[in-house]
Amino acid sequence: MAVVVWVLGVLALMWSVDASSADRPVGYVVAGVAAVVGAGALALRRGTRVVVADGTVTDQVMYRRVSATPQSQVRAAHVAAGPWRWYVLEMEDGTARTLVGAGPLQVPTRWFDREGVADLADLGVLMGRPSRPGG
Secondary structure (H helix, E strand, C coil): CHHHHHHHHHHHHHHHHHCCCCCHHHHHHHHHHHHHHHHHHHHHHHCCEEEEECCEEEEEECCEEEEEEEHHHEEEEEEECCCCEEEEEEECCCCEEEEEEECHHHHHHHHCCCCCHHHHHHHHHHCCCCCCCCC
16 A cells, blocks of 8 residues: 555656646645655554564554463464465464454565465464474
């Protein structure tokens, strides 16, 4: 989304250079808004993730903690395929918790990982087994 908005901002700048002097400020305002919206989209993308630290699995959406689960209560973890990276945790008490790991912007990085190595590494970290490069 950020890239698309920034491209629209560049197009607005290009238009404003060729526009009449009365219309030029409109192009600058549109470009400025596009820059702010694009930067905001990148910041929000970075804030949607699953963090594993100090024995706790934390689900963050837009930098806000949604849930915190003790890693010792996780019996199994699964990852769902698709444009969103959904992690499903099976708890010791039999319940399931779904965590949002990443949004659609991370999908291209997963296209080149046909064997699911990144997903397996993520699941290993969720289960308390830190992954090592190369196996």
